Amino acid sequence: MKTGRFLPLVTVTTAVVSSAVLMLAPACDDEGTPLDCAETCAPVEGSYPLAFLADAGLPPECVNLNVPPLPDGKDLVLEREGSALTASLDGVDLQGQVFPSGDLSVTGGPPPSSDGGLTTFLSLNASFTGGVADSGVGGSLTGSFTGNYSRIQGNASQRCSVTRPFTATRR
Numbered sequence: 001m002k003t004g005r006f007l008p009l010v011t012v013t014t015a016v017v018s019s020a021v022l023m024l025a026p027a028c029d030d031e032g033t034p035l036d037c038a039e040t041c042a043p044v045e046g047s048y049p050l051a052f053l054a055d056a057g058l059p060p061e062c063v064n065l066n067v068p069p070l071p072d073g074k075d076l077v078l079e080r081e082g083s084a085l086t087a088s089l090d091g092v093d094l095q096g097q098v099f100p101s102g103d104l105s106v107t108g109g110p111p112p113s114s115d116g117g118l119t120t121f122l123s124l125n126a127s128f129t130g131g132v133a134d135s136g137v138g139g140s141l142t143g144s145f146t147g148n149y150s151r152i153q154g155n156a157s158q159r160c161s162v163t164r165p166f167t168a169t170r171r
Helices: 007-024 060-064
Strands: 046-052 075-081 084-089 092-098 103-108 119-130 139-153 156-169
Touching: 046 139, 060 156, 084 103, 084 119, 092 119, 119 156
Parallel strands: none
Antiparallel strands: 046 075, 046 156, 075 084, 084 092, 092 103, 103 119, 119 139, 139 156
16 A cells, blocks of 8 residues: 555645635734724625636646636625625635735635535635725725635545636726
8 A cells, every 4th residue: 555645635635624714714913802894894895707817727637527617707796794704706605704904805615516526615815905885986806716626436536726816896
């Protein structure tokens, strides 16, 4: 038996879980109290069609898993209550937080498939610049989209990850 063959799978799983935990953990002040910018948060709520920069398409390992195309032109819809965000992108529900700096992070995915179908986990991290949501002054996001995908076939698991920069201007 080769002892190192499961190391890449363990490494990827650990990285994905660690990233998810870090992104879901609230930001805290010096005393450990979560920061909630409440009404002083950046007004990020709205609908943002994503535009991927220098899109080279999907890596071959993602194409082999039948990963859908990147959601280029699809709306990232953000709703905010205090610093908590709920979002949707191409039918996938996301949750996250906006920070006092205007940075935001949302993550999530559809429920896992029980039939060996594609499992998806999305993460978007961005910086907001612009005006008030209802002022008519457009805001924009600049950030990074990461999609982690896996499919279990028999006793094996195939995985791929794609990370691409994006911009989006609120409609």
